[in-house]
Amino acid sequence: MTDLLVKNAYVIDPLSGIRGEIMDIAIRDGKIVEDTGSGAPVIDAGGCLTFPGGIDSHSHVCGTKVNFGRYMSPEDMRAGRTARKGVMRVTSGYSVPTTFGNSYRYSTMGYTTVLEGAMAPLEARHTHEEFTATPHQDMLANTLFDGNWAIMEAVRDKDVKRAAAIVAWTLDAVKGFAIKLTNPGGTEAWGWGKDVHSVRDEVPYFGVTPAEIIETMIRANELLNLPHSVHIHCNNLGVPGNYQTTLDTIDLAPDLNRNRQSLYLTHVQFHSYGGSTWRDISSKSEDIARAVNSRPQVAIDMGQIMFGRTTTMTADGPMEWKLYMLHHNKWSNHDVELETGSGIIPVYYGRKSLVNCVMWAIGLELALLINDPWQCMLATDNPNGAPFVKYPEIIALLMSSRYRDIERSAIDPRTEHYVPLFAIDRELDWYDIAVMTRAAQAKALGIERIGKGHLAEGAEADIAIYPLKPDELDPAADYQQVMAGFAKTRYTIKRGRVVARNGEVVVEGANSTIWSRADVPPEYDLNRDAEFVKKFEQYYTVRMRNYPVQDIYLPRGYFISTEASL
Amino acid sequence: MRVILNTGRTIRQGSYVERKTSADYMEEAASLNMNRMDMFELAVEDGNHIRVRSDHGEVVMKARAVEGLIRGQVFVCLGPYANHLVGPETHGTGMPDFKTTQVTLEPTTDPVPTIRELMERCGGVGYED
Amino acid sequence: MKIEDVVCTFCGCLCDDLVVEVENNRVCSVENGCTLANEKFMRDHRLKNPIRRDGNGWKAVSYDEAIRETAEILLDADRPLLYGWSGTHGEAQSVGVHLAELIGGVIDNTSTVCHGPSIMAIQEVGHPGCTLGQVKNRADVIVYWGANPIDAHPRHMSRYTTYADGFFIENAFRDRKVIVADVRQTESSAIADEFLKIDRGGDYAALSALRAIVRGKGDLIPSRVAGVTREQLFRVAEICMKAKFGAIFFGLGLTMSPGKYKNIRNAIELTQELNRHTKFTISPMRGHWNVYGSNEVFTWITGYPYAIDFARGIAFYNPGETTSVDILMRGECDACLVVASDPGAHFPRACAEHLARIPTVQIDPHVNATTHLATLQIPVAVTGIDAEGTAYRMDGVPIRARKLFTGSYPNDQEILEKIFARVKEAKRS
Ligand code: SF4
């Protein structure tokens, strides 16, 4: 039995309805309890801001394409290196840090759970290997189905139940957490160097449309009762005028789930562009926010960009090709047979680029124009919009219109003609930030049920204590302190153990991997489906028996079990 | 005769690579594959021994006539014999010039050394399996 | 006992469809494998026990002694080199990297003398690639450049390219064009629809000519480039541009020839150029079954695929300086740990001489050329036969190699973990 008592904490715990109270938190064996035994070690939080551990609901930190981002970028590796020190291993990398680099940096910012935004099923084993080497965070993996041949055939046959069965089989095989659709249909078209350009475009050969894929998968997801909803990266990412595709996608989402959204749209900043070329690109954040505000069945994350150098990486192969044609820097691509694609290019977002300034404004606008912070989560699509170490700056921008005005004077002066940002005076408060960085994520991912993202009795004792005293600070004026405070916790506690302190990592760590297992009736078990097995053996280059990720890759695996309604 | 030494994988080299003490491996690794006309000019036949010299070393190998090599080029599968001749300079790339070593050929009756002998010449102590 | 879907731990094709029969801790038959696989599984011959150099001879030592002595050698070294890694599983490679970090050594893998230059080129211009199944199911044009798959990757053509029927290619042999570019005729060039026979050292020029034609600058091309006629270059460029899906595979014929990484860069840029017309991918023919795994593991831990120097506490990478051949040539390292490879056979003689001068420990199942140079050798289980673990195929697909029976040898990971623990313990006190 290990106890820990956190005293004098200024707690904001939105899922428990706590909006800022000085209180004590008792911990036993990694969980929040009513009381500790006497003599438990005490941490005096001294009235500092205390949140449940941070949760990133969309980040690229582990797996084939992330590692390729490192592999191809020694210049990025050199840009962020630290030496071995105490329990900390050597780290490298700025925008695509090594696994330990990611883990330590998230940890010192108070993040204890991270969802990897894109895992190709065929390469899942790789993602899990890197999860194990990211020891301070519990990890989850979005599993890519956007170009899955079996799924597209089920969509073509209008067979939602078969689609559900394929998802259930795949998540179980690859230990995935949720359904991810990255440019649905587009990644298959990219197998021929093509793309789809609206939700009604047909995918070559398969004859299905993105809209049909999306609709089928939303229903399949709910048939399986999965914790998270379908998680989508819409078609046409980064294309001027793409906001219409985004609105069309939002329109496809029915309201099927009482506890959470039915469709999660990721990095919506990249999907909120007006205009028709790079010359007249403008912000359509108001249209998008209006759509989100009127539909409780969707939730989004910002996909904020921040100025500076970073690396873009996504399963959206055709999009990376388009970016390459713009930047002419190095370009990597990696199609994954029968499943999906991916691409990587380095980018630099400049304050002198009008396009980049518009993009920067749109992300902030989404967060400020969407009324309910539970529907808009803070993320940069790390590292696509910016490395996650920029989160504190984003928080400061959202909490201080003064800071936004200062930035305004540093960016391209034409920006204000294309964006509404500087007319918005909303300033988010501590509670909003707590929602947007952990509580909303827990709810959206459906992991509050396993004790994530809140501090109620029985919850996981994942806690972040920031050196910020809400009673003594005016975030609108003291944005510098806000930034510094969110960059380094005083304490990060993971499962009841202090893992980082004042920016220093103090334990090696041992994380869990969380995945979803939907039990389906035997007639939906694809292992017994002769047709599925035959096609698998014929077209994959890996035998079906060698495809599933063995349990040994999840040393502390934890699955959320559901009963499918099939 | 001056020629260019090229090296690479062969299926026989791959087959025996995990049994480097075997006669099969030695047979393959010590074969100097040549164009027939070059062999004719040197007055050697299949199986005759040839002393191969480069700026970096010398080693005796066994001539073998093959199709597909142009005159002036010889091919030896990658392994300790070829590497007795290859220089260590990498021109800042980490990679030696494995495919373009200038060598001279001269017929000899000296024996082809075993791998163990080659390694002993490098300062090692032979191990008998 | 018959075991199905066995993974062949020989070459980068990492075929996973072997059927192997095991009796009394020995493989007695192999189905589906190529000659290389048959040799590997059927004629497996191991070093019996750890051995130690003793004056001008050798003597047997226990595992414990061998491990203790290895730890001492590494602790005693100022500039240790940890080399090899492509012939073992990822879990062992990972321990190796942590060990190198702990002792402030240099860790390098066999890419240093195979596709190291490809990695350097990728770091300049990127890598448009794909998994092998994408090629099998779609590609109607295949290019092998400076590669001889029939000898080096015998089932590459039958599983993934020339002879592999796929979803959109129902009759591969009829519907697929194969182009081979090489400086010499090989068995692979013999079956090509087009064989570009290139003058030695002429790869860069031939690639540039193709790039020019694809760019629409064909009028610049003289009547012959690097031994290839203008007509053939145009013909080949045309085939590529008309492809629905083209896939280039390149081998050591490009990485080891004059120009080294610049050749690869040119080939990648040709691929990027072709993507303006159609879909094209390019992939290195990685040699050892898990050399790509060593790149992956090194990268997620250190940020770099090979040639990592921990001497200054941070991870430092500079191929040409921190690569094994250069370090050995300069006589810089004062101890070497060789794991799952054979630098005695595959490095230039000058490097082998240095290995013989310094304490060299080899962890390897077999007696090989390095054995004779070493001070100590520790035999281990063979991954894919009596040890299991993760491997990365040449296209990055991770596959778990099976263990076919439990033998008496410890595996690489166990030995390395014991060495690590000893070194760590000594460093603490
Ligand atoms: S091609 Fe390579 S992996 Fe496949 S069976 Fe032959 S040696 Fe093994």
Ligand SMILES: [Zn+2]
């Ligand atoms: Zn993403």
